[in-house]
Amino acid sequence: MNLKPLDHDYFMRRALTEAQAALAEGEVPVGAVVVAGDRIIARGHNRTQVLNDVTAHAEMQAITSAANHIGGKYLHDCTLYVTLEPCQMCGGALYWSQISKVVYGASDPKRGYSILGTQLHPKSEVITGVLADECGQLMDDFFKSKRR
Amino acid sequence: MNLKPLDHDYFMRRALTEAQAALAEGEVPVGAVVVAGDRIIARGHNRTQVLNDVTAHAEMQAITSAANHIGGKYLHDCTLYVTLEPCQMCGGALYWSQISKVVYGASDPKRGYSILGTQLHPKSEVITGVLADECGQLMDDFFKSKRR
Numbered sequence: 137m138n139l140k141p142l143d144h145d146y147f148m149r150r151a152l153t154e155a156q157a158a159l160a161e162g163e164v165p166v167g168a169v170v171v172a173g174d175r176i177i178a179r180g181h182n183r184t185q186v187l188n189d190v191t192a193h194a195e196m197q198a199i200t201s202a203a204n205h206i207g208g209k210y211l212h213d214c215t216l217y218v219t220l221e222p223c224q225m226c227g228g229a230l231y232w233s234q235i236s237k238v239v240y241g242a243s244d245p246k247r248g249y250s251i252l253g254t255q256l257h258p259k260s261e262v263i264t265g266v267l268a269d270e271c272g273q274l275m276d277d278f279f280k281s282k283r284r
Numbered sequence: 285m286n287l288k289p290l291d292h293d294y295f296m297r298r299a300l301t302e303a304q305a306a307l308a309e310g311e312v313p314v315g316a317v318v319v320a321g322d323r324i325i326a327r328g329h330n331r332t333q334v335l336n337d338v339t340a341h342a343e344m345q346a347i348t349s350a351a352n353h354i355g356g357k358y359l360h361d362c363t364l365y366v367t368l369e370p371c372q373m374c375g376g377a378l379y380w381s382q383i384s385k386v387v388y389g390a391s392d393p394k395r396g397y398s399i400l401g402t403q404l405h406p407k408s409e410v411i412t413g414v415l416a417d418e419c420g421q422l423m424d425d426f427f428k429s430k431r432r
Binding site for chain 1: 354357
């Protein structure tokens, strides 16, 4: 039997499943999971429309949920996987969380934290472009369907 | 009888009352209120320790609560009063909310949105320094007491 080790693609696929759940609710399809020691400890997807709340981004919900799971507010030794590059708000939340690693799929050249100069925590490692095409395609399809 | 019209000082005092509530819970003393048409529609104070959640800043709670009150996610024609300059996260949330006005008390030269270049919404007017000494003193006293 050939067991493939858990890798970035594996966890990004779980984040994509969350993004699909957002899509099914008519939301901008962004999904996230938080991983600690090869285990998913939190999930979240964009719910800004359903909750009438601009703060209800996938990452914010995953951060809150992960802290709840841990029983502490710092996400040391945790990795966030998110299908879209975090915005200023989510980047700012990640800063406060002191999360160890942030892995994202598609870049957001308009509202992404990197183009806008938002500071992540100096201890946070960042990995970009994981399943970027798939993550981005989901967004493109959503906005195309909205324009129709 | 001399009725003083409601002004920035008046609403900042309400935000200070929220900050005092945070202090009483052992939190960094930051408070906020959201005002629409001379009425306070939402209040919030920092609860990051109590909730074990880095996202539980005063502004975030006030934004979510105000949207809940309005029944829509945009805070057009609303003013946020907050005792401390918003951070990147809260600035990013304010951007998404398209709030009309942001009034803050003390500046935050380390983690404030303005020094870190966080973009607020282009339609948001910003007023600074309202009861700044009082708002700042509360913070200074808190951190001094922590160092003792």
